[in-house]
Amino acid sequence: MDSSQTSFEQLSILPRSFYEAPAVEVAPSLLGMLLVRADGDGVLAGRIVETEAYHQSDPASHSYTGPTARTESMFGPAGHAYVYFIYGMHYCFNVVCEAEGIGSAVLIRAVEPLVGVESMKTRRAAARKRTDLTNGPAKLAQAFEITRNKDNGKDLTSSDLRICTDDSRRIEADRIVRATRVGITKATDKEWRYYLRGCPFVSRL
DNA sequence: AGAGCGATTGCCT
DNA sequence: GGCAATCGCTCTG
Numbered sequence: 489m490d491s492s493q494t495s496f497e498q499l500s501i502l503p504r505s506f507y508e509a510p511a512v513e514v515a516p517s518l519l520g521m522l523l524v525r526a527d528g529d530g531v532l533a534g535r536i537v538e539t540e541a542y543h544q545s546d547p548a549s550h551s552y553t554g555p556t557a558r559t560e561s562m563f564g565p566a567g568h569a570y571v572y573f574i575y576g577m578h579y580c581f582n583v584v585c586e587a588e589g590i591g592s593a594v595l596i597r598a599v600e601p602l603v604g605v606e607s608m609k610t611r612r613a614a615a616r617k618r619t620d621l622t623n624g625p626a627k628l629a630q631a632f633e634i635t636r637n638k639d640n641g642k643d644l645t646s647s648d649l650r651i652c653t654d655d656s657r658r659i660e661a662d663r664i665v666r667a668t669r670v671g672i673t674k675a676t677d678k679e680w681r682y683y684l685r686g687c688p689f690v691s692r693l
Numbered sequence: 694a695g696a697g698c699g700a701t702t703g704c705c706t
Numbered sequence: 707g708g709c710a711a712t713c714g715c716t717c718t719g
Binding site for chain 2: 540574577624625626669670671672
């Protein structure tokens, strides 16, 4: 897709009602939306191209065994961030879904880098190509400087970390691929991963 | 109190 | 394609 045509003056932040739905519905709806970090250091933006849904009834989900100190924000109100630390070195970013008290979220697995690419490169030393900048959950967290301390629990409708819509670019339903999730060992049969067909910024085909 | 593990990544063969 | 890195959280004793 041609990213240079994006007009950031037309962006509007997704309302909380967008997230107050089952994660399996929010996950494909998020494809094509823009993840934006806008703080004192400048603006970073990327188009969401790959997501995964997680739910309380799902053995692969962090919320499966009920709320803990680690997963508290996943049970919080919709439209907030759930950021977790994994493998001793990586952060992953989720958006919380459904009503407060229900452990439901969508993992953002990949975005197409659009704005602040040079800034992202300074944090992603291992990335040799633009497609390696944000094609994985921990990679995009590093590129957008998303950490648990800084961002866990943040309200995505009213903070420096936002998800916006760009109305002119609705994703056609036949461009969305549904597949099994990546990296999990339980409930591997569930097809709760969604990505844009043929998109080079997806973590894995 | 301590062992084991994980919604990953990058380097090596 | 295989595997080490690295540590907070969870579970067990």
